[in-house]
Structures are given as structure tokens and as C-alpha cells.
Amino acid sequence: MDLYAQRKIYSVSEITADIKLALEKFGVLWVKGEISNFKHHSSGHMYFSLKDDRAQLKAAFFRNNNYYLKFRPEDGLEVLARGRLSLYEPRGDYQLIVEYMEPVGLGSLQLAFEQLKQKLRAEGLFEENHKIRLPLLPQKVGIVTSPTGAAIQDILRILRRRTASLDVLIYPARVQGAGAAEEIAAGVNYFNTRSDIDVIIVGRGGGSMEDLWAFNEEIVARAIFASEIPLISAVGHEVDFTIADFVADLRAPTPSAAAEMVSGAREDLRATVDSLSGRALQAVRLLIERRRSALERLARNRAFNIAPNKVRELQQRFDEAATAMTQAMARRLTALRHRERMLHTRLVKVDLRQLIARQREIVAGKRNRLHSAARVLLNSRRSKFEVAVGRIHALSPQAILERGYAICREANGAILRDAARVSAGEPVSVRLARGEIGCRVERTEV
Amino acid sequence: MKLKDFESNLKQLEEIVAKLEGGDLALDQALELFEEGVMISRFCNAKLEEAERKVETLIKTADGDLTEVPFTAEGGEPAH
Numbered sequence: 001m002d003l004y005a006q007r008k009i010y011s012v013s014e015i016t017a018d019i020k021l022a023l024e025k026f027g028v029l030w031v032k033g034e035i036s037n038f039k040h041h042s043s044g045h046m047y048f049s050l051k052d053d054r055a056q057l058k059a060a061f062f063r064n065n066n067y068y069l070k071f072r073p074e075d076g077l078e079v080l081a082r083g084r085l086s087l088y089e090p091r092g093d094y095q096l097i098v099e100y101m102e103p104v105g106l107g108s109l110q111l112a113f114e115q116l117k118q119k120l121r122a123e124g125l126f127e128e129n130h131k132i133r134l135p136l137l138p139q140k141v142g143i144v145t146s147p148t149g150a151a152i153q154d155i156l157r158i159l160r161r162r163t164a165s166l167d168v169l170i171y172p173a174r175v176q177g178a179g180a181a182e183e184i185a186a187g188v189n190y191f192n193t194r195s196d197i198d199v200i201i202v203g204r205g206g207g208s209m210e211d212l213w214a215f216n217e218e219i220v221a222r223a224i225f226a227s228e229i230p231l232i233s234a235v236g237h238e239v240d241f242t243i244a245d246f247v248a249d250l251r252a253p254t255p256s257a258a259a260e261m262v263s264g265a266r267e268d269l270r271a272t273v274d275s276l277s278g279r280a281l282q283a284v285r286l287l288i289e290r291r292r293s294a295l296e297r298l299a300r301n302r303a304f305n306i307a308p309n310k311v312r313e314l315q316q317r318f319d320e321a322a323t324a325m326t327q328a329m330a331r332r333l334t335a336l337r338h339r340e341r342m343l344h345t346r347l348v349k350v351d352l353r354q355l356i357a358r359q360r361e362i363v364a365g366k367r368n369r370l371h372s373a374a375r376v377l378l379n380s381r382r383s384k385f386e387v388a389v390g391r392i393h394a395l396s397p398q399a400i401l402e403r404g405y406a407i408c409r410e411a412n413g414a415i416l417r418d419a420a421r422v423s424a425g426e427p428v429s430v431r432l433a434r435g436e437i438g439c440r441v442e443r444t445e446v
Numbered sequence: 447m448k449l450k451d452f453e454s455n456l457k458q459l460e461e462i463v464a465k466l467e468g469g470d471l472a473l474d475q476a477l478e479l480f481e482e483g484v485m486i487s488r489f490c491n492a493k494l495e496e497a498e499r500k501v502e503t504l505i506k507t508a509d510g511d512l513t514e515v516p517f518t519a520e521g522g523e524p525a526h
Contacts, residue, residue: 135453136452136453136456137452137453137493137494147503147517156501159499165496165498165499166499167499167500167501167502168499168500168501168502168517169502169503169504169514170501170502170503170504170517171503171504172503172504172505190504190512266494269456269490269494270491270494272456273456273459273487273490273491273494274487276459276460276463276483276487277459277483277484277487279463279466279467280459280462280463280466280480280483280484280487281480283463283466283467283469283476284466284476284477284480286469287466287469287471287473287476288473291473
């Protein structure tokens with residue numbers, strides 16, 4: 001008998017193919033295990049092993065299935081993976097091709113939330129000192145929300161009630177579903193490009209964790225962190241906390257609450273301004289009052305009476321002195337009058353006419369003496385004068401001519417004294433006492 | 447910005463009141479400060495009294511820009 005003929009002899013390929021079929025018979029199955037050797041390729045594919053304390057199973061989680069994963073798989077994480085077993089013949093490797101995976105215990109969303117929260121907290125995105133204060137009196141608020149949702153209606157209703165003049169600009173965005181996070185982030189970024197927005201509200205109404213998920217996405221968190229305009233997150237109900245709430249400058253438990261936050265100040269501010277005005281008025285009144293009473297006190301002070309008293313005293317002295325002086329003057333006047341009367345009396349006793357006549361006599365006598373003296377003087381002077389005149393006269397050329405002398409002049413008019421100066425025949429003129437004759441020299445005798 | 451004006455005005459008003467309440471100002475100084483305070487509080491009250499409000503939403507125009515239009519209660523479509 002042929003022992004070998006009864007055994008089935010498989011080739012490697014054959015047995016491998018059979019094993020593959022057997023594995024594929026499992027169909028879709030769930031495996032629970034701990035992730036180890038996790039690698040996330042740049043291709044997007046994830047490769048890891050699932051293990052427990054005794055065995056391990058290789059796994060592959062390709063990109064087209066893993067893209068939706070919210071949480072980050074990491075070594076040590078216990079997961080539930082759903083997929084199919086497969087065998088890679090060339091290498092004889094079998095592995096679980098994962099179609100879906102979720103963490104055991106925490107929901108995957110929950111896990112993703114915790115992971116992102118830790119990561120961003122470590123980066124400091126939640127720090128208090130990075131949060132900006134809301135402006136006291138905002139003029140324009142930008143709201144990133146769904147234009148058809150309940151949140152915007154709540155907000156507008158509150159604003160209408162509470163404040164007259166807050167302008168609103170809405171950036172319509174999807175608030176759930178694919179792409180919502182990108183739209184919300186775009187809205188926050190857009191408002192930051194404008195210069196007229198004073199505060200931003202990002203929000204939506206209530207919902208499940210999936211509904212609110214966009215507000216847990218990293219892109220929204222980073223956009224909120226980067227916002228230089230103060231930002232309020234108002235997502236869902238009081239109990240819902242999203243990553244956006246942690247990063248925002250302020251968290252409102254509901255959209256209505258956010259509306260109150262931006263508008264509440266107005267009444268308080270009015271009260272503050274009124275109170276300050278009142279205090280200012282009071283303070284000034286008090287100051288004035290204090291000054292006034294200080295002034296009055298001073299005025300009442302004795303020191304201020306010293307001057308009036310002194311003045312009165314001086315006044316009195318002046319009056320007395322004036323009186324005394326007047327009296328003295330009067331007395332003097334009287335005395336003078338008396339003297340004048342006395343003199344007058346004496347005066348009239350004198351006979352003035354006699355006095356005048358006597359004086360006249362004296363004057364006349366003096367005048368006569370003056371005249372006779374003058375006459376005498378005059379006569380003596382006249383005789384002296386006449387004597388002098390006679391003497392002059394005797395000496396004058398005319399007197400000499402009268403005595404018979406003549407003046408002879410040459411032809412040129414020069415007086416002739418020397419006969420030698422002329423010769424016979426020359427004309428000469430001769431002046432006599434009376435008249436003149438023209439002569440011709442007949443002879444000369446020297 | 448108007449905003450800063452309100453806040454810094456309010457701050458100034460508080461400072462003025464503190465100075466006036468401090469008590470040892472010269473009288474004419476106090477009156478000057480008081481006048482300034484009155485002007486500031488008038489400005490603040492005017493700001494608080496402003497009563498216009500616009501509610502607008504952004505929509506995308508044909509060439510891809512965003513523009514503002516009045517917002518009606520029914521709302522509009524998302525910007526994207």
C-alpha cells in the first residue's frame with residue numbers, strides 16, 4: 001500500500017490560498033485589543049498591531065477608511081476594531097484590515113476631545129493672560145453662526161430688548177457637518193480683517209456632541225486663539241463645553257447669555273456716569289462750602305477789627321486836630337484884625353495933606369538947588385568950550401589963510417613948499433582965504 | 447476709535463472725581479476740573495443714548511467678494 005498516496009500534499013501557494021479562504025470566512029468581525037507599534041505613514045495609511053497579554057495581530061487601517069477618525073490612535077490605547085482578516089500571500093502575513101475603530105471605554109469623540117484639549121492646553125491656548133478684555137461699550141458685534149438657526153434669533157431678541165445702538169454683522173456659516181469647522185474659522189478670520197468690529201460672538205444652539213463637534217476642531221480653536229478682537233463663544237447649552245469655549249476670551253453658557261454680555265454694560269455705564277457726575281458736583285459744593293466758612297471764620301477774627309479800630313482812632317485824632325487848628329486860626333485872625341484896627345486908627349490920626357505939602361516943599365527946594373547947580377556947571381563948561389573953539393579956530397588952515405597966507409599946489413595937486421620943485425612956465429594953483437587962482441611960474445628963487 | 451474714546455473718557459471722569467474728592471485743590475482749579483467733568487459726562491451720556499442699530503449679514507457676490515446686506519428674520523444662505 002502507498003502511504004504517501006493517502007496524504008494530501010499541499011504546495012505553499014495552495015495551503016496559503018486555503019488559509020486565506022478560511023480567514024476570509026470570518027467575514028466582518030470585531031476585535032478588541034491594545035494598539036502597539038502604531039505607525040501613521042505619510043501616505044495616510046495606519047499600520048499597527050493589536051495585542052493582548054498572549055498574542056498579537058497585525059492590522060492595517062487604510063486612508064480611505066481612517067480619514068474620518070476623530071481621535072488619535074496611539075500605543076497603549078485599547079480599541080475595538082471592526083474589519084476583515086486577510087492574508088498577504090507573498091509574505092505569508094495575515095492581518096486585520098480595519099474598516100472602523102473606536103476606543104474602548106471613552107467614546108471616540110470623547111477621546112478626541114480629551115486629546116486635543118491636552119494638546120492645546122500644553123501649547124498655552126487656554127491661558128488666562130492671553131484672554132482679551134471685552135470693550136466696555138461695543139459699537140459693532142460680528143456673529144459667526146447659522147443664519148437660520150435658533151442662536152441668531154435669541155441673540156437679536158436680547159439685543160433689541162437691551163440696547164438701542166449695537167450694530168450687528170453676521171457671517172453665515174454651517175455650524176455642523178463636514179466643512180463647518182472651516183467655515184467657522186473663516187468667519188473669525190474675516191472679522192479680524194475688519195477694523196469696525198469690536199467683539200465677536202461664535203455660537204450655535206444646543207445639540208449632541210456630534211452636532212457641536214465643529215467647535216472642537218483644531219482649526220476653529222486656532223482661529224479663535226489668533227483673534228485679536230475679543231471673542232465670546234456661545235455653543236450649545238450650559239452643560240456643553242467645547243474646545244472653543246476654553247480658547248475664547250469669554251464663554252457664554254448660551255447665545256442669549258452672550259447677547260447679554262455684549263449689551264449689559266449700557267445701563268450700568270449710564271448709572272456709573274450719573275454717579276460720577278453727582279459725586280463731582282458734591283465734591284465741588286463741599287469745597288466751596290469749606291472755603292466759605294473758612295473765609296467767614298477769618299472775617300470774624302479779631303485781627304480784622306484791628307484795622308477798622310485803628311482807622312476810627314486816627315479819624316478821631318484827625319478831627320480833634322482839625323478842630324484845634326481851626327480854633328487857633330480863628331484866634332490868630334481875631335488878633336490880626338485887632339492890630340489892623342489899631343493901626344488904622346493911628347493912621348487916620350495923621351494929617352496926610354500936611355505931610356504931602358511938606359514933602360512937596362522939600363522936593364521943590366531940592367529941585368531948585370539942582371537947577372542952579374546945573375546952570376553953573378553949564379556956564380563954566382560953555383566958556384571952556386568957547387575958549388577951546390577959539391583955539392582950534394586959530395589953528396585951522398582957514399584962520400591961517402585969513403592971516404594972509406596961501407597954499408600953493410603943483411600941477412599934480414601936491415602942496416608946494418620948495419621953489420626948486422618947479423620951473424618957469426609951469427602952471428600952479430594958489431588957494432587964498434577966499435577963492436583960488438591959477439598961475440604960471442615966472443621965475444624961481446632958491 | 448470711538449470705543450476707546452468712551453472708555454478713556456470714563457477713566458478720565460473717574461480720575462477727575464477722585465481729585466475733586468481729594469479735597470485740597472485750589473478753588474479755581476477745582477472749578478476747571480468740574481467743568482471738564484461735566485463735558486465728559488455729557489459726551490458719555492450722548493454715546494449711551496445713541497439709538498440707531500443695523501443688523502446685516504454677509505453674502506458672497508458673483509466675483510467672490512463678501513458684501514453686506516440687511517438681515518431679515520428668515521436669514522440668508524451661508525457665505526460658502
